Amino acid sequence: MNEQIAVDVSDGVQTIRFDRPEVSNALSAEMFDMAADAVALAERNTSVRAVVVTGMPGVFTCGHDADELRTYIEGVKFGDAAIRFMKTFATIDKPVVAAVDGLCAGIGTVILLHCDLVVASEWSIFSAPFADIGMPPEGGASLLAPMILGYHRAFELLVLGEQFDAQRGLESGLINRVVSPEEVETVATGYARSLAAKPPEAVRAARRLMRGDRRDVLTRINQEAASFVELLRSPAALDALTMFTQRTVG
Numbered sequence: 001m002n003e004q005i006a007v008d009v010s011d012g013v014q015t016i017r018f019d020r021p022e023v024s025n026a027l028s029a030e031m032f033d034m035a036a037d038a039v040a041l042a043e044r045n046t047s048v049r050a051v052v053v054t055g056m057p058g059v060f061t062c063g064h065d066a067d068e069l070r071t072y073i074e075g076v077k078f079g080d081a082a083i084r085f086m087k088t089f090a091t092i093d094k095p096v097v098a099a100v101d102g103l104c105a106g107i108g109t110v111i112l113l114h115c116d117l118v119v120a121s122e123w124s125i126f127s128a129p130f131a132d133i134g135m136p137p138e139g140g141a142s143l144l145a146p147m148i149l150g151y152h153r154a155f156e157l158l159v160l161g162e163q164f165d166a167q168r169g170l171e172s173g174l175i176n177r178v179v180s181p182e183e184v185e186t187v188a189t190g191y192a193r194s195l196a197a198k199p200p201e202a203v204r205a206a207r208r209l210m211r212g213d214r215r216d217v218l219t220r221i222n223q224e225a226a227s228f229v230e231l232l233r234s235p236a237a238l239d240a241l242t243m244f245t246q247r248t249v250g
Contacts, residue, residue: 012196024062032081049196054099063106078225099188110139129161134240
């Protein structure tokens with residue numbers, strides 16, 4: 001599909017891979033659009049019954065591309081491509097398994113909140129220090145993180161900016177299983193193939209009932225984007241975000 005977003009379908013499983021290792025898989029607007037297209041393709045393809053989302057050895061994603069964040073600052077709006085991806089990802093009707101090895105930061109950690117199963121290597125590190133860089137939570141994280149992790153752990157992750165190692169991620173419910181780096185993708189794909197082999201209507205019905213009405217998530221994504229624009233009017237938040245983008249590039 002694109003050299004930065006690799007897509008493969010095998011045995012009823014579509015794998016979507018972030019493939020931009022030279023910048024730690026920083027997600028650009030183009031990558032968000034391509035990833036959203038890949039998710040939509042999986043939804044339409046009747047031969048696909050489960051999805052795996054993954055990165056490269058050592059890095060899932062470091063989060064937003066700093067150049068894109070600067071574009072958001074200059075345009076005083078949140079990126080349409082990022083919003084489209086998160087909404088598409090949030091509403092896919094097929095089960096999603098994440099395979100994480102190494103760095104998983106910002107929106108990368110948010111992506112995991114939308115997955116049904118998460119497999120991570122023992123060396124993985126999870127962070128979402130939105131407040132530190134002058135941003136609000138995004139992608140529905142302010143709704144989903146407290147539901148999945150509990151309020152206090154979610155506050156640690158999203159506001160205090162604490163890093164979670166693999167063991168803390170396991171204990172908090174962010175991830176399901178910790179394995180060696182060499183096993184991450186194999187185990188995740190095994191879960192996806194197991195789901196793909198089950199009656200698809202039963203899997204989707206259970207998933208819909210467990211996840212609840214997704215309109216609440218879509219509304220929260222919009223609210224978070226509006227909060228981002230509002231924060232750009234705050235000198236302190238704007239300075240923090242500007243310093244982050246400059247530091248990331250420099």
